[in-house]
Amino acid sequence: MADPRPSMRIGPFDPNARPKIVGARVQRLEDPRLLAGAGRYTADIKLPNMAHVAFLRSDRAHARIARIDRAAARTLPGVVGVYVAADLYEFVTPPRAASKTAGFVSTPVLPLADGKVRHVGEPVVAVVANSRHIAEDAAALIDLVLEPLPAAVDPEAAAQDGAPLLHEAEGTNVLVDRTLGRGDIDAAFASAAATVGGRYRMTRKSPSPIEARACVADWDGGRRALTLHSATQVPGIIRDTICEVFNLPGNRVRVLAPDVGGAFGSKGCLYPDEMVACALSIMLGRPIKWVSDRLEDLVGTYQAFDEHVEAHLALDGEGRILGVRAEAIGDVGAYSIYPWTAAMEPVQVISFLPGPYRMPAYHARTRAVATPKTPMGAYRGVGRPMAAFVMERLIDLGARKLGIDPLEMRRRNLVQPHEFPYKTGSGIVWNRAGFTESLEAAVKHIGYDALRAAQEKAREQGRMVGIGLACYAELTGIGSRIAVAPGAPINTGIESATIRIDATGSVVAAFGIASHGQGLETTLAQVVAEELGCRIEDVEVLHGDSTLVAHGTGTYASRSTILAGGAATLAARAVRKNVLHVAAQLMEVAEADLEMADGRVFVAGTDKALPLREVARTFYQDVSRLPKEVREDYELEATRSFDPYFGTTAAATHIAVVEVDPVTWGVTVLRYVVAEDCGRIINPMIVEGQVHGGVAQGVGVALLEEVVHDADGQILSASLVDYLLPTAVEIPAMDVLHVESENPDNLTGFRGMGEGGTIGAPAAIANAVADALAPLDVDVTTLPLTPERIFRLVEAAKAARRTT
Amino acid sequence: MNRTVTIGLTVNGNPVERAVEPRLHLADFLREELHLTGTHIGCEHGVCGACTVLMNGDSVRACLTFAVQADGAEITTVEGLGRVDDLSPLQQAFREHHALQCGFCTPGMLMTALDMIRKQIPPTQAAVRDALSGNLCRCTGYQFIVDAVVAVLAANVDTKEGDG
Numbered sequence: 001m002a003d004p005r006p007s008m009r010i011g012p013f014d015p016n017a018r019p020k021i022v023g024a025r026v027q028r029l030e031d032p033r034l035l036a037g038a039g040r041y042t043a044d045i046k047l048p049n050m051a052h053v054a055f056l057r058s059d060r061a062h063a064r065i066a067r068i069d070r071a072a073a074r075t076l077p078g079v080v081g082v083y084v085a086a087d088l089y090e091f092v093t094p095p096r097a098a099s100k101t102a103g104f105v106s107t108p109v110l111p112l113a114d115g116k117v118r119h120v121g122e123p124v125v126a127v128v129a130n131s132r133h134i135a136e137d138a139a140a141l142i143d144l145v146l147e148p149l150p151a152a153v154d155p156e157a158a159a160q161d162g163a164p165l166l167h168e169a170e171g172t173n174v175l176v177d178r179t180l181g182r183g184d185i186d187a188a189f190a191s192a193a194a195t196v197g198g199r200y201r202m203t204r205k206s207p208s209p210i211e212a213r214a215c216v217a218d219w220d221g222g223r224r225a226l227t228l229h230s231a232t233q234v235p236g237i238i239r240d241t242i243c244e245v246f247n248l249p250g251n252r253v254r255v256l257a258p259d260v261g262g263a264f265g266s267k268g269c270l271y272p273d274e275m276v277a278c279a280l281s282i283m284l285g286r287p288i289k290w291v292s293d294r295l296e297d298l299v300g301t302y303q304a305f306d307e308h309v310e311a312h313l314a315l316d317g318e319g320r321i322l323g324v325r326a327e328a329i330g331d332v333g334a335y336s337i338y339p340w341t342a343a344m345e346p347v348q349v350i351s352f353l354p355g356p357y358r359m360p361a362y363h364a365r366t367r368a369v370a371t372p373k374t375p376m377g378a379y380r381g382v383g384r385p386m387a388a389f390v391m392e393r394l395i396d397l398g399a400r401k402l403g404i405d406p407l408e409m410r411r412r413n414l415v416q417p418h419e420f421p422y423k424t425g426s427g428i429v430w431n432r433a434g435f436t437e438s439l440e441a442a443v444k445h446i447g448y449d450a451l452r453a454a455q456e457k458a459r460e461q462g463r464m465v466g467i468g469l470a471c472y473a474e475l476t477g478i479g480s481r482i483a484v485a486p487g488a489p490i491n492t493g494i495e496s497a498t499i500r501i502d503a504t505g506s507v508v509a510a511f512g513i514a515s516h517g518q519g520l521e522t523t524l525a526q527v528v529a530e531e532l533g534c535r536i537e538d539v540e541v542l543h544g545d546s547t548l549v550a551h552g553t554g555t556y557a558s559r560s561t562i563l564a565g566g567a568a569t570l571a572a573r574a575v576r577k578n579v580l581h582v583a584a585q586l587m588e589v590a591e592a593d594l595e596m597a598d599g600r601v602f603v604a605g606t607d608k609a610l611p612l613r614e615v616a617r618t619f620y621q622d623v624s625r626l627p628k629e630v631r632e633d634y635e636l637e638a639t640r641s642f643d644p645y646f647g648t649t650a651a652a653t654h655i656a657v658v659e660v661d662p663v664t665w666g667v668t669v670l671r672y673v674v675a676e677d678c679g680r681i682i683n684p685m686i687v688e689g690q691v692h693g694g695v696a697q698g699v700g701v702a703l704l705e706e707v708v709h710d711a712d713g714q715i716l717s718a719s720l721v722d723y724l725l726p727t728a729v730e731i732p733a734m735d736v737l738h739v740e741s742e743n744p745d746n747l748t749g750f751r752g753m754g755e756g757g758t759i760g761a762p763a764a765i766a767n768a769v770a771d772a773l774a775p776l777d778v779d780v781t782t783l784p785l786t787p788e789r790i791f792r793l794v795e796a797a798k799a800a801r802r803t804t
Numbered sequence: 805m806n807r808t809v810t811i812g813l814t815v816n817g818n819p820v821e822r823a824v825e826p827r828l829h830l831a832d833f834l835r836e837e838l839h840l841t842g843t844h845i846g847c848e849h850g851v852c853g854a855c856t857v858l859m860n861g862d863s864v865r866a867c868l869t870f871a872v873q874a875d876g877a878e879i880t881t882v883e884g885l886g887r888v889d890d891l892s893p894l895q896q897a898f899r900e901h902h903a904l905q906c907g908f909c910t911p912g913m914l915m916t917a918l919d920m921i922r923k924q925i926p927p928t929q930a931a932v933r934d935a936l937s938g939n940l941c942r943c944t945g946y947q948f949i950v951d952a953v954v955a956v957l958a959a960n961v962d963t964k965e966g967d968g
Contacts, residue, residue: 037842
């Protein structure tokens with residue numbers, strides 16, 4: 001069988017000079033335990049004397065808490081206590097997500113609603129009992145009276161002067177209002193040969209990892225120390241925050257993320273329930289466990305991608321971009337998330353909207369508007385899926401208007417290889433990446449011209465087949481020079497690694513990142529084994545524990561291979577140097593003559609060798625063989641940090657082929673090709689898995705997933721029967737092509753790629769559906785493209801034709 | 805509420821007897837009473853399939869099955885397949901094909917795949933995708949899971965999974 005996933009390289013990576021471990025399809029080290037049902041997820045944790053908490057949540061969007069009668073709940077046998085916000089303030093100081101962004105309006109993160117509720121699903125009362133069953137029974141006995149308050153559910157209404165306020169003390173619902181751009185945008189439009197535009201909408205999504213969120217707080221009254229086990233991506237951030245919220249020193253707080261069952265951004269911030277569990281554990285002196293059920297997850301876990309964008313594109317007569325104008329509103333829900341703030345998603349939309357294209361003039365405004373809905377947080381791609389959807393629709397609209405093929409439009413406008421580094425209209429700098437190379441690789445692989453010919457034939461037969469292209473670039477592995485979240489007071493630009501060879505000769509590599517499905521236990525072990533010169537099976541990667549490194553913020557924003565992989569490279573090189581120094585003394589040879597590979601130190605070209613195990617054992621145990629000075633001055637251990645300073649550019653082209661059913665108006669994805677450039681690849685198998693998963697989530701965004709609210713802010717999609725996740729039937733087989741471009745600006749040559757699939761897929765599928773429906777004069781502006789939505793678009797187009 | 809019912813069943817070949825509340829579902833029974841935490845709970849309303857186990861040889865949702873309904877039944881969970889250091893051919897195929905990422909849906913995927921193997925469905929992408937449509941995975945995009953199951957079906961592996 002021909003390999004459906006061929007590789008192409010534009011970098012200098014000589015396969016012969018290529019190391020054996022980095023770049024290999026290594027089977028994952030984490031797999032055996034997960035396959036045998038022996039993984040340990042937060043919900044699996046049982047501690048002695050543990051109690052369980054269940055929440056009574058608001059069933060109103062915006063309401064005054066008029067009464068909470070706890071008497072009946074308290075008397076149920078097995079109930080430990082029933083708590084409201086005021087009961088917790090002795091222990092908890094609610095944090096506020098802050099930002100240096102001008103005019104930023106801050107909101108708190110409350111452990112429980114206080115005085116009023118601000119969204120359906122907001123926790124109001126915490127019930128602690130000896131079992132979860134009893135806690136839920138008791139929650140059902142609480143008499144909670146909520147008096148509805150006026151609410152502006154629509155973000156454009158909420159942004160108006162005089163709209164009902166969610167946070168009265170702040171005097172506005174507009175939490176962020178920011179503009180950016182460059183060039184003379186009015187002149188660009190005035191001189192344009194053609195302009196196109198539209199109002200685009202990506203409806204609200206729920207990240208929905210299959211493991212819902214969970215935590216277990218365990219206060220040790222004797223040591224006055226708190227351990228929080230949490231299904232989180234960011235144990236270091238949670239540790240730092242818990243210290244402030246509970247006024248505890250860092251050496252008394254440990255945050256552990258055990259096996260985590262997917263996250264996709266949704267487990268990347270502090271949640272109210274984590275504060276509640278900690279407060280109750282301190283108050284009661286017992287471990288407190290909370291496990292979200294799916295219904296809680298669909299109303300309580302932070303949601304995503306809820307934006308409205310009006311955008312216009314100005315083109316010259318040859319289809320070259322003169323300028324783009326965009327106005328975005330992010331419906332950020334009831335509170336800023338901590339620590340990233342409500343600015344993150346809406347600002348990223350306009351920061352990344354110019355995409356991989358040359359654009360002399362750009363002007364964009366974005367507002368983050370508070371509404372009585374679940375807060376909007378991070379979800380795979382953060383802002384960029386919306387940005388790519390808008391930009392790629394504009395490119396296709398422009399192509400159509402000027403009669404240019406969509407492929408040719410992209411060829412004319414992509415930043416060309418000689419133009420790097422290229423500063424976009426929003427100020428982001430793209431370093432050399434395979435923009436054009438990924439486009440050409442995808443086009444060649446899918447056989448674009450033949451595909452267009454086949455589409456013509458299908459159209460003649462009355463079939464609605466469409467081809468959609470999407471190109472994007474993303475900034476990954478962001479260093480200290482750039483903020484992951486605009487203005488957030490947190491250094492996301494650095495990660496550390498500690499590598500230690502112990503007295504048995506085995507290698508431990510400890511990190512501040514936290515793997516939750518990405519396979520970092522394997523890829524980081526590959527990097528360590530490669531750089532140190534040991535066998536991959538000798539490396540134990542430790543992560544997901546705030547005590548492992550002094551500072552680390554976790555895994556998010558396609559950063560971990562770059563930052564942790566960079567730190568691992570530096571630390572491994574430092575340890576290797578010391579191993580060789582020690583071995584040179586033991587072997588009585590010059591250090592320069594020594595090499596290390598496969599866990600052996602050897603003199604090149606001879607059979608003189610010493611196992612690493614033996615070097616370590618002698619170094620630590622055999623005091624007679626090494627002078628005291630060597631044993632004191634050299635360590636078989638090193639901690640190093642890596643800051644990529646700016647970040648690395650990753651890019652891809654997606655091509656989707658779809659068919660729309662003329663009876664059901666359902667969309668079938670017939671083919672899907674991704675050509676991606678994530679630089680030097682550590683493990684192609686894992687990269688392909690990440691692309692597949694990202695595209696699958698993008699298919700959900702494009703065709704299925706939609707959090708629906710009614711006019712009162714009630715959530716109508718609070719089960720997986722109503723909120724549709726893609727299954728194996730809706731997701732197509734995919735071909736993934738690797739364009740490994742060199743990146744001399746970065747230590748390792750790695751580029752981030754965890755999020756990319758979700759950035760490209762909604763745009764590619766939207767363009768493909770629009771292309772399929774083009775003969776019907778239908779424009780695609782809102783995702784997901786459900787059968788009902790397509791039916792209504794087609795009917796509206798028919799009605800419009802009848803009236804003209 | 806505290807009334808209990810005594811049930812007896814076989815789990816992964818081991819006889820088990822417990823007094824349980826009638827409202828206790830099978831997934832909670834396996835996880836809380838028997839400490840078999842390999843069976844995961846993803847939605848508790850029968851959509852995601854993470855809790856899939858075999859009951860008398862057929863795949864069932866352990867979250868939609870009461871423990872008392874399993875009285876007298878033979879249950880196979882993921883712990884009844886291969887061990888960490890001795891994976892079954894199906895588990896090994898999942899590893900070779902990179903058919904898991906976070907691992908949370910994986911036990912349910914394996915048990916559903918085992919059901920397909922026992923029922924000898926055709927080793928085609930379409931048949932496997934259709935048979936997997938009751939199991940949600942948020943990480944993999946399904947392709948490598950489908951590849952792994954098709955490979956095992958095609959090899960017509962007759963192993964200990966066949967008589968689970």
